[in-house]
Amino acid sequence: VGRHCLRAHLSPQLYVRNAIPMGTTAKEEMERFWNKNTSSNRPVSPHITIYSWSLPMAMSICHRGTGVALSGGVYLFGLSALLLPGNFESYLEFVKSLSLGPSLIHTAKFALVFPLMYHTWNGIRHLMWDLGKGLKITQLYQSGVVVLVLTVLSSLGLAAM
Structure with missing residues (x-):
């Protein structure tokens, strides 16, 4: 780990080359989550009326x-x-x-x-x-x-x- 950090510090190209771009942002993930829940008519939070009593x-x-x-x-x-x-x-x-x-x-x-x-x-x-x-x-x-x-x-x- 120390050598890897040292290399990244000495050679910025290695650091940038190993960086993985993020696929989506947090905002995009939240929008996707809410769109999915809205389209499937899921409740916002589970509560006792969702579950049938057993x-x-x-x-x-x-x-x-x-x-x-x-x-x-x-x-x-x-x-x-x-x-x-x-x-x-x-x-x-x-x-x-x-x-x-x-x-x-x-x-x-x-x-x-x-x-x-x-x-x-x-x-x-x-x-x-x-x-x-x-x-x-x-x-x-x-x-x-x-x-x-x-x-x-x-x-x-x-x-x-």
Whole structure:
């Protein structure tokens, strides 16, 4: 590299001879890009309305959402245990004293356990993917339906306890 630079410095003809002319300028490239996009009716930027919703996409979004909700719930429960007066049993007795109907209690328990069960079953699905299993498109949809069925069944079972 040093000798090449030295030669270029000593002999400008060698430098000019090795120079490659640019085919197009940046402005010409941008014009070509926009003309191509305009003629093919492509959107300016991809956004959620371009892609049709699919089960794997929706389940991926929900997996992340349930992860955030579960971690937020753990933080809230921990902070409330530290900051609120009384203990857990006193709050449990307060809920019992409200005399809520069994259907409302069952629905509330189902709503609390559903994100945990979904995140658990879908996490197992992700672990299977890490092993290289179930990565074909048909298998993605099949495992997604299995996760949803297992989530509902296990949530109903835990809520019934």
